[in-house]
Amino acid sequence: MTQIGETSLLARARGGDKRAIARLLTVVENEEPGAADAIRELYPQTGRARVIGVTGPPGGGKSTLVNRLAGAYREKGERVAVVAVDPSSPFSGGALLGDRIRMQERSLDEGLFIRSMASRGHAGGLARTTSRVVNVLDAIGYGVVLVETVGVGQEEVEVIRVVDSVALVTVPGLGDDIQAIKAGVLEIADVLVVNKADRPGADETARDLAQMLTLGKLRTEWKPPIIRTVAATGENVPQLVDALERHRTWAIESGERERRRRDAARADVEDLLREALVRRLRDHIGPTAVDRAVARVADRDIDPYTAVEELLRQ
Amino acid sequence: MTQIGETSLLARARGGDKRAIARLLTVVENEEPGAADAIRELYPQTGRARVIGVTGPPGGGKSTLVNRLAGAYREKGERVAVVAVDPSSPFSGGALLGDRIRMQERSLDEGLFIRSMASRGHAGGLARTTSRVVNVLDAIGYGVVLVETVGVGQEEVEVIRVVDSVALVTVPGLGDDIQAIKAGVLEIADVLVVNKADRPGADETARDLAQMLTLGKLRTEWKPPIIRTVAATGENVPQLVDALERHRTWAIESGERERRRRDAARADVEDLLREALVRRLRDHIGPTAVDRAVARVADRDIDPYTAVEELLRQ
Numbered sequence: 270m271t272q273i274g275e276t277s278l279l280a281r282a283r284g285g286d287k288r289a290i291a292r293l294l295t296v297v298e299n300e301e302p303g304a305a306d307a308i309r310e311l312y313p314q315t316g317r318a319r320v321i322g323v324t325g326p327p328g329g330g331k332s333t334l335v336n337r338l339a340g341a342y343r344e345k346g347e348r349v350a351v352v353a354v355d356p357s358s359p360f361s362g363g364a365l366l367g368d369r370i371r372m373q374e375r376s377l378d379e380g381l382f383i384r385s386m387a388s389r390g391h392a393g394g395l396a397r398t399t400s401r402v403v404n405v406l407d408a409i410g411y412g413v414v415l416v417e418t419v420g421v422g423q424e425e426v427e428v429i430r431v432v433d434s435v436a437l438v439t440v441p442g443l444g445d446d447i448q449a450i451k452a453g454v455l456e457i458a459d460v461l462v463v464n465k466a467d468r469p470g471a472d473e474t475a476r477d478l479a480q481m482l483t484l485g486k487l488r489t490e491w492k493p494p495i496i497r498t499v500a501a502t503g504e505n506v507p508q509l510v511d512a513l514e515r516h517r518t519w520a521i522e523s524g525e526r527e528r529r530r531r532d533a534a535r536a537d538v539e540d541l542l543r544e545a546l547v548r549r550l551r552d553h554i555g556p557t558a559v560d561r562a563v564a565r566v567a568d569r570d571i572d573p574y575t576a577v578e579e580l581l582r583q
Numbered sequence: 584m585t586q587i588g589e590t591s592l593l594a595r596a597r598g599g600d601k602r603a604i605a606r607l608l609t610v611v612e613n614e615e616p617g618a619a620d621a622i623r624e625l626y627p628q629t630g631r632a633r634v635i636g637v638t639g640p641p642g643g644g645k646s647t648l649v650n651r652l653a654g655a656y657r658e659k660g661e662r663v664a665v666v667a668v669d670p671s672s673p674f675s676g677g678a679l680l681g682d683r684i685r686m687q688e689r690s691l692d693e694g695l696f697i698r699s700m701a702s703r704g705h706a707g708g709l710a711r712t713t714s715r716v717v718n719v720l721d722a723i724g725y726g727v728v729l730v731e732t733v734g735v736g737q738e739e740v741e742v743i744r745v746v747d748s749v750a751l752v753t754v755p756g757l758g759d760d761i762q763a764i765k766a767g768v769l770e771i772a773d774v775l776v777v778n779k780a781d782r783p784g785a786d787e788t789a790r791d792l793a794q795m796l797t798l799g800k801l802r803t804e805w806k807p808p809i810i811r812t813v814a815a816t817g818e819n820v821p822q823l824v825d826a827l828e829r830h831r832t833w834a835i836e837s838g839e840r841e842r843r844r845r846d847a848a849r850a851d852v853e854d855l856l857r858e859a860l861v862r863r864l865r866d867h868i869g870p871t872a873v874d875r876a877v878a879r880v881a882d883r884d885i886d887p888y889t890a891v892e893e894l895l896r897q
Contacts, residue, residue: 312886534881546860567848572626
């Protein structure tokens with residue numbers, strides 16, 4: 270191996286140097302020069318990690334649960350990476366981001382890597398960025414990658430497409446909108462978690478979830494188990510790990526994992542394709558043509574459909 | 584006017600026929616045949632409505648507040664449309680959707696129109712669909728369009744780009760993740776609402792918000808006022824309406840409304856452009872070429888960047 274090879278960012282990241290890993294992820298997140306080359310080189314080594322998503326409405330104790338899961342997989346001897354997709358803004362710098370960084374600094378565990386991603390300002394959108402970050406962590410040898418998302422919107426559903434198993438975390442008594450939230454993401458859940466299960470109302474929440482499952486049409490023959498946990502104390506976390514492992518085994522045997530990975534690949538390729546085509550068009554007709562069209566649409570001179578037709582004719 | 588013109592969907596919608604409006608919105612939402620033509624015809628009449636967004640984390644009483652705002656603007660003699668962007672799924676059929684439909688049916692008010700949109704399965708993405716629905720309601724004569732979003736993710740931020748003024752609704756004591764949520768959407772808020780202000784902790788929440796505002800960097804010289812409401816009783820709803828009107832006046836005078844509308848037009852044109860380009864490429868190289876590339880990426884034969892390069896060479 271050459272001197273450059275040995276000291277390259279990629280080589281150091283592969284060697285487990287956390288600062289090099291963090292820098293590599295930043296290159297990939299921001300699509301800095303070298304990002305595509307790094308992915309090209311790492312991609313053949315991807316597909317080995319078990320990638321687990323943890324999602325659900327705010328206030329469910331997801332972060333604590335993810336920390337517990339990370340600990341449980343560390344005890345099994347796995348190298349574990351946590352990718353926390355957090356809201357952030359120029360206003361606050363991101364509250365969760367700060368917490369995570371402090372947690373990372375406290376951790377002397379060489380086999381645990383934590384990455385926080387702000388939910389805005391990614392060159393290629395959050396779903397693609399998350400996919401790339403997971404690709405890198407997978408390729409450099411993290412056997413378990415935990416992806417935690419805050420929020421319950423469509424974008425979180427897109428983000429979660431990169432994972433093999435999804436745990437949906439709810440808690441007793443989250444308020445009026447909880448029914449709607451559960452409905453929105455229930456269909457992507459492989460394991461349902463009622464966290465803070467020592468609170469009043471846990472039985473009702475578990476019963477509601479079970480009823481929604483029987484009412485609904487399952488996508489596959491997998492029936493999502495309902496696990497009650499108390500992340501703060503670690504209660505029933507081993508049961509959650511078992512449920513995730515059962516889902517993994519089923520997904521591999523049934524071909525479901527393969528199907529999901531193909532869907533994720535499709536979303537990824539189509540997304541890159543769209544972007545490349547727009548870049549080509551812009552190079553071809555010049556940026557001012559697009560600006561002029563936008564101004565005319567804003568002024569209600571022409572409608573957006575006509576604007577696009579005119580741009581394509583140029 | 585010809586017989587066809589008078590009885591056409593567009594003509595009936597313009598005449599205030601609610602079933603025709605609902606049908607027209609469905610055509611536009613699903614991009615059924617005729618959708619682009621309808622927008623082409625309606626677009627020159629858009630840009631007149633005041634479009635107000637109401638967003639914030641679940642459990643904040645947003646729906647009740649939106650109903651109050653609708654009532655307040657109705658009293659001022661405005662025709663009001665409510666667009667509720669609700670999570671939904673095949674599992675439940677959408678809890679909020681059902682509520683809204685019942686509310687609609689109960690309403691004998693000819694000047695009030697309510698539309699629920701599920702947050703998934705739109706041909707062109709939720710932001711574009713919302714933009715189209717608002718365009719239609721604006722063009723056919725609703726002077727006020729209230730857009731309510733459930734959730735706090737990036738997609739809601741995209742949805743909210745179509746509005747002129749954004750009210751961010753929080754409540755006292757929403758739990759652990761509230762800091763992060765507020766940070767994520769605080770910068771898009773023009774008016775901050777502490778709803779359920781009769782609950783304990785309202786003072787602290789208002790103080791926290793004020794502090795976050797002083798800490799952060801404002802995008803413009805507009806300083807978002809903080810309004811405490813009790814939507815259930817209607818308390819302080821007139822003050823909220825006043826604050827929204829003050830923002831509207833400022834936005835028009837300062838050029839901020841124009842800037843936002845230009846940004847929304849840009850997002851819209853670029854989005855349609857991307858889609859048209861991909862359709863052209865697919866027609867040109869055939870769908871199986873894309874499928875083959877996707878399969879090879881899923882199998883880790885090639886990376887996504889190489890796959891896209893190969894597709895573009897064809």
